[in-house]
Amino acid sequence: MLGPLAFTIGLSFTEYSMVGTPKFVGLDNYVRLFTGKEPLFFDSVISTLYYVFVSVPLGIAFSFVIAILLNSKIKGKAFFRGVFYLPVIIPLAASSVIWLWMLQPDFGVVNYILSLFHLPKFNWLSSDTTVIPTLIIFSLWMTGNTMVIFLAGLQNIPSHLYEALDVDGGNAFHKIWYITLPMSSSIIFFNTVIGFVNAFQTFVQPAVMTQGGPNNASYFIVYYLFKEGFQFTKFGTASAVAFLLFLVILLCTAILFRFSNSMVYYEGQERK
Helix, strand or coil: CHHHHHHHHHHCCEECCCCCCCEECCCHHHHHHHCCCCCCHHHHHHHHHHHHHHHHHHHHHHHHHHHHHHCCCCCCHHHHHHHHHHHHHCCHHHHHHHHHHHCCCCCCHHHHHHHHCCCCCCCCCCCCCCHHHHHHHHHHHCCHHHHHHHHHHHHCCCHHHHHHHHHCCCCHHHHHHHHHHHHCHHHHHHHHHHHHHHHHCCCHHHHHHHCCCCCCCCCCHHHHHHHHHHHCCCHHHHHHHHHHHHHHHHHHHHHHHHHHHHHCCCCCCCCC
16 A cells, blocks of 8 residues: 555656656646646536535435434334345446436436426436536435444444433433434444545546536546546646545544544543
């Protein structure tokens, strides 16, 4: 891991197209990125930040609610657990193609269902205003791993805590607020960190479903990196983008760890 990382950092200070030897250019690649001389860089940053900071909180909340429901006493619990985990088993590229067909504006099944209820049809992936919200909805469909981790954490909460709250006259809201959330805070923290790391590296969905469009609205940073390196053979620029992405993910993770001391409770920990 350290070898490729060091090689990428070194390559980011060069001009290299896989032919010949790298030519050292200093900070020129970074200057070109931040001064707008490299087209689509800022578009990719804005699109990625929009997607990350909306999809991750929604994904955490959605999977946590689903885990709570699947941890309750309901009929067919094992079946529903399998249903919500099933999308994780399907390869992401195949899932993207399935959703691409379902969201087709003319003969897609989603717009067909909307028409049955006399609701307006949408250009889900063909409009720059709806493409990222659509990708966010797709990301919620892929939260099976997060849901399973939440479910494992919920099953580890001692039942006597809920029983004590019942004796004290607590209701369902009190159980969630005073027991479930504090006792699950470490799991929430873990899933949040992993969610941010994965969301910043989103590639398959825009590559398969939108190719960065329409109007570059879904031109995510890793897709931009891929195009710069493997289509335009600008490996110096691509390496600079990769290193910047590494720094951003590192910064976000450090911020999350900084605030975790006051927000995350670990079992057995004493706190004033």
